[in-house]
Amino acid sequence: MPPKASRAAFGEALLELAATDDRIVTVDADLSKSTMTIGFAKAHPDRAFNVGIAEANMVGIGAGLALTGKVPFVCSFACFIVGRFETIRMSVAYTDANVKLVGTHAGIAIGEDGYSQMGLEDIACIRALPNIPIIQPGDETETKQAVAYAVGHQGPLYLRLTRQALEPVSPPGYRFQLGKSVVLRAGTDVTILASGGTVSNALDGATRLAAEGVHAEVINAACIKPLDEELILRSAGKTGHVVTVEDHSVAGGLGGAVAELLSEVLPTPLRRLGVSTFGESGDPRGLYAKHGLDPAGIADSVLKFLNR
Amino acid sequence: MARPDTARLQATARACRVQIIRMLAHAGSGHPGGSLSVIDILTTLFFNRLRFDPKRPDWPARDRVVLSKGHCVPALYSVMARAGFFPESQLVTLRKLGSPLQGHPDRTALPGIEAATGSLGQGLSISVGMALGLRLADSSARVYCIIGDGESQEGQVWEAAMAGPKLGQPAHPLDNLCLILDYNKIQLDGFVKKIMDLEPVVAKWKDFGWPVLEIDGHNVEQIDKALDQAEATKGRPTFIVAHTVKGKGVSFMENDPEWHGRAPKPAEAIRAIREILGVSDAAWGDYVKTDRATAAIVAELERLEKT
Numbered sequence: 304m305p306p307k308a309s310r311a312a313f314g315e316a317l318l319e320l321a322a323t324d325d326r327i328v329t330v331d332a333d334l335s336k337s338t339m340t341i342g343f344a345k346a347h348p349d350r351a352f353n354v355g356i357a358e359a360n361m362v363g364i365g366a367g368l369a370l371t372g373k374v375p376f377v378c379s380f381a382c383f384i385v386g387r388f389e390t391i392r393m394s395v396a397y398t399d400a401n402v403k404l405v406g407t408h409a410g411i412a413i414g415e416d417g418y419s420q421m422g423l424e425d426i427a428c429i430r431a432l433p434n435i436p437i438i439q440p441g442d443e444t445e446t447k448q449a450v451a452y453a454v455g456h457q458g459p460l461y462l463r464l465t466r467q468a469l470e471p472v473s474p475p476g477y478r479f480q481l482g483k484s485v486v487l488r489a490g491t492d493v494t495i496l497a498s499g500g501t502v503s504n505a506l507d508g509a510t511r512l513a514a515e516g517v518h519a520e521v522i523n524a525a526c527i528k529p530l531d532e533e534l535i536l537r538s539a540g541k542t543g544h545v546v547t548v549e550d551h552s553v554a555g556g557l558g559g560a561v562a563e564l565l566s567e568v569l570p571t572p573l574r575r576l577g578v579s580t581f582g583e584s585g586d587p588r589g590l591y592a593k594h595g596l597d598p599a600g601i602a603d604s605v606l607k608f609l610n611r
Numbered sequence: 612m613a614r615p616d617t618a619r620l621q622a623t624a625r626a627c628r629v630q631i632i633r634m635l636a637h638a639g640s641g642h643p644g645g646s647l648s649v650i651d652i653l654t655t656l657f658f659n660r661l662r663f664d665p666k667r668p669d670w671p672a673r674d675r676v677v678l679s680k681g682h683c684v685p686a687l688y689s690v691m692a693r694a695g696f697f698p699e700s701q702l703v704t705l706r707k708l709g710s711p712l713q714g715h716p717d718r719t720a721l722p723g724i725e726a727a728t729g730s731l732g733q734g735l736s737i738s739v740g741m742a743l744g745l746r747l748a749d750s751s752a753r754v755y756c757i758i759g760d761g762e763s764q765e766g767q768v769w770e771a772a773m774a775g776p777k778l779g780q781p782a783h784p785l786d787n788l789c790l791i792l793d794y795n796k797i798q799l800d801g802f803v804k805k806i807m808d809l810e811p812v813v814a815k816w817k818d819f820g821w822p823v824l825e826i827d828g829h830n831v832e833q834i835d836k837a838l839d840q841a842e843a844t845k846g847r848p849t850f851i852v853a854h855t856v857k858g859k860g861v862s863f864m865e866n867d868p869e870w871h872g873r874a875p876k877p878a879e880a881i882r883a884i885r886e887i888l889g890v891s892d893a894a895w896g897d898y899v900k901t902d903r904a905t906a907a908i909v910a911e912l913e914r915l916e917k918t
Contacts (some may be wrong), residue, residue: 349747349783350747352743352778352779354778355773355774357773359736359766359767359770360739360770360774362736363733363735363736363737363739363767364737364739364740364743364771364774364778365740366736367726367737367739367743367744368740368741368743370725370726370740370744371671371740371741371744371745371747371748372671372748375740389730390733390736392730393727393730393733394726394727394737397719397727398718398726398727398737399718399719
């Protein structure tokens with residue numbers, strides 16, 4: 304499989320699922336070409352609603368559609384959709400409306416457009432709501448399965464997708480399950496938890512670490528909420544060191560969730576790699592290198608963490 | 612629709628006003644002003660218009676009411692109790708720990724509540740989505756959304772105002788949606804006109820593409836006629852400007868911003884109930900002897916006074 308952006312895989316999955324499930328509708332706010340619902344909109348113009356550049360209204364209309372039995376995918380850039388947090392909080396979460404919130408353009412990896420278009424705080428915001436699972440798939444296979452899961456899931460859900468292409472990382476025969484993570488590479492010295500756009504970099508980082516004699520266990524934490532606590536605790540207990548790698552603010556995202564888990568249940572030395580400043584314009588690779596989220600940066604941080 | 616039984620609706624609205632005062636006094640907090648301004652609209656909807664079944668609150672073909680101005684939910688609770696969604700005795704649990712009668716509407720807590728509201732400005736978007744979903748399903752159910760005038764200062768209202776007449780066109784126009792403005796001219800901090808005037812409100816909504824009707828929001832015949840006109844209007848949702856009086860029915864609450872969000876003390880509540888029922892101070896003692904239901908509510912409030 305060639306690399307594919309999770310937003311592209313989402314668009315394909317939606318089109319496929321919609322052919323046999325007429326409950327599926329989309330609500331967009333003038334970004335359907337970017338969120339990749341455009342294919343669905345062309346195939347099902349009577350089920351695709353573009354409300355214009357009005358994200359709060361988009362979220363509310365999605366809630367209303369859900370309350371009449373539709374399964375709406377409400378889509379925008381992660382920063383814009385979660386930017387309407389108060390509408391999500393009331394009209395979707397507290398109302399318990401069966402809305403599938405889709406935030407694309409996650410993180411600094413969107414590159415040149417710069418900070419204003421980068422979803423960097425969305426996980427932290429949505430995590431604070433008690434009833435919205437957060438899924439950030441790591442490749443095409445996982446994305447398509449997560450979209451199918453989202454359709455069947457009763458209740459609101461947040462899907463976080465990338466603009467950039469993602470290398471295939473899912474093992475053969477992989478089946479997505481909510482609240483389950485998967486070990487992509489077994490190791491004994493350190494646990495690396497990555498999600499979405501950083502998974503393949505974590506795997507490449509682990510390869511570099513192996514050359515230094517460090518055996519890293521790499522886990523794809525596609526489910527940020529609920530976390531696969533059992534797997535994470537088992538791995539942390541084994542390796543004694545945990546590193547989280549995410550294209551999101553270091554506050555409140557995957558690293559925050561893992562820190563909360565470990566400090567309460569199994570205090571374990573932890574390093575959280577992520578974004579601790581505003582983003583900026585630049586090429587995606589250069590930005591990942593600057594923020595230490597590329598394979599070299601990840602390997603470097605792990606070695607320092609382990610005092611090697 | 613048949614002509615409304617005006618006397619019956621007025622009597623029902625009076626009874627609901629009494630319950631609003633009663634539950635707010637027991638809660639010790641809440642919003643009487645807007646609850647009293649919207650109650651004639653809700654009474655006319657629930658008892659002369661809506662198709663619903665309190666035994667099956669999730670009946671797909673039901674008409675829906677979204678009270679976007681969620682702080683006025685005591686008015687909605689009073690009509691829901693009377694319509695049989697839950698016993699009237701439960702009204703005094705308003706705002707109490709564990710009660711499904713939350714301070715603002717909670718869909719998951721109380722069957723019959725269509726959406727969580729109370730964070731202002733969101734109900735119309737939800738209602739537009741509902742109307743669209745019902746149209747897509749070829750349902751004949753209608754959606755009624757009630758917003759406040761202060762609430763109309765929220766930007767999301769105008770996003771939804773722009774979308775209402777356009778979304779679903781041409782195959783699924785949202786003429787199953789009726790938006791009612793409870794135009795009581797007062798918000799928490801004072802008079803709407805002074806804080807951030809909405810005028811010209813009719814022209815604004817017309818310019819956004821909505822047919823607009825203007826009525827006295829306390830006149831059940833006018834309310835009912837406007838709802839008829841809304842139902843007969845094809846191709847677009849209808850906007851009804853209901854001119855109302857905040858605190859309507861209680862002299863010391865009417866048109867006073869102080870009563871936006873303060874509950875009556877028991878003695879004030881008893882006086883308010885007497886005024887709502889149109890009984891003079893002098894006749895009150897004899898009246899209470901003849902009206903056992905009211906006597907019970909008054910006795911309950913007198914006990915509350917002592918605690």
